[in-house]
Amino acid sequence: MRKESVKPTTEGLKKKFAAYTIAESISEYIWNSIDAKASKIEINYTYNELATIDKLEIVDNGIGINVTTNKNFQPILSSEKKK
Numbered sequence: 001m002r003k004e005s006v007k008p009t010t011e012g013l014k015k016k017f018a019a020y021t022i023a024e025s026i027s028e029y030i031w032n033s034i035d036a037k038a039s040k041i042e043i044n045y046t047y048n049e050l051a052t053i054d055k056l057e058i059v060d061n062g063i064g065i066n067v068t069t070n071k072n073f074q075p076i077l078s079s080e081k082k083k
Helices: 010-017 022-035 067-072
Strands: 041-047 053-060
Touching: 022 041, 022 053
Parallel strands: none
Antiparallel strands: 041 053
């Protein structure tokens, strides 16, 4: 399984997911994996010393965006125009 990282911007994430709960946001990423025809979806997380989730990673084996196109969108959500 090839691993590609998506680097979302803090500002972009705040704008995009402000109207959603954490569960709805995670669900959206899982549905993206399903839409990409993934047969395996892993949800990995690590806790910090405050017992809160420090890192969340969703990994799948679906048909994703190709590497060249992916580079055009990095960092993700940073190219959206501010209102």
